[in-house]
Amino acid sequence: MPDEANDTAQESAPEKASKKGGLPLKTIILVFAMLVAEGGGIVLFMTMFGKPSPVRAQAVELDEGAVAEGDQLQEIQLLHEKLTNSASGRVFIYDAEILIVVKEKYREKVEQLMEQRMGAIRTGVSSIWAKAEHAYFSEPGRETLTRQTLDYLRSTFGKDASGDQRIENVLIPKCLGMPADF
Structure with a gap:
């Protein structure tokens, strides 16, 4: 019986090792979800405030005699x-x-x-x-x-x-x- 207990312990050890050796899928999904949420928030924020107001310029006429004598x-x-x-x-x-x-x-x-x-x-x-x-x-x-x-x-x-x-x-x-x- 003690041999059977050792065999099951040895079999479960490789299974645990293989589970821990893979990619951290939950972390990757969480980071990706945060990036998508942040991007969506930026787009939402920018669309809420709209475009900047148009620039209006006025033509300035220069007077040739403007420079003092x-x-x-x-x-x-x-x-x-x-x-x-x-x-x-x-x-x-x-x-x-x-x-x-x-x-x-x-x-x-x-x-x-x-x-x-x-x-x-x-x-x-x-x-x-x-x-x-x-x-x-x-x-x-x-x-x-x-x-x-x-x-x-x-x-x-x-x-x-x-x-x-x-x-x-x-x-x-x-x-x-x-x-x-x-």
């Missing part, structure tokens, strides 16, 4: 020179053109200051170029060089009596670099 922007050529840089360990010569953007009302004063301080301006801009990291010249819009040059020129040209900057922006349309060791 003297506030039109103008470009003035500041420099067109060959500037050097050796920050990468190799000397590069950059054929650079620098323009400044000023309001029309400041044009005469800026041109007068350019004549008086051209030596200082050339020295300051060339030192910015000489100190610049090589990666600055690879930027698509040369943002770092533009920002540094703009800061320098704003400090050089100063502000007017009302506190407005005389220099609005700096443009660098040409900055072609080539190694100097060719």
Whole structure:
């Protein structure tokens, strides 16, 4: 008899093992049901609140004379020179053109200051170029060089009596670099 009890115990052990080894079907069905319920809830929620209201735009007519007299922007050529840089360990010569953007009302004063301080301006801009990291010249819009040059020129040209900057922006349309060791 003890042998029969062992045989039945051995037979029931594989049956229990085979039942536990399968996929957790109840869990899969429960997760699937929750996903379907959540999706249905989202669809129900979205249909209850309807579509967003249509966008209504109004045409705006621009008045050509809307810009105050003297506030039109103008470009003035500041420099067109060959500037050097050796920050990468190799000397590069950059054929650079620098323009400044000023309001029309400041044009005469800026041109007068350019004549008086051209030596200082050339020295300051060339030192910015000489100190610049090589990666600055690879930027698509040369943002770092533009920002540094703009800061320098704003400090050089100063502000007017009302506190407005005389220099609005700096443009660098040409900055072609080539190694100097060719």
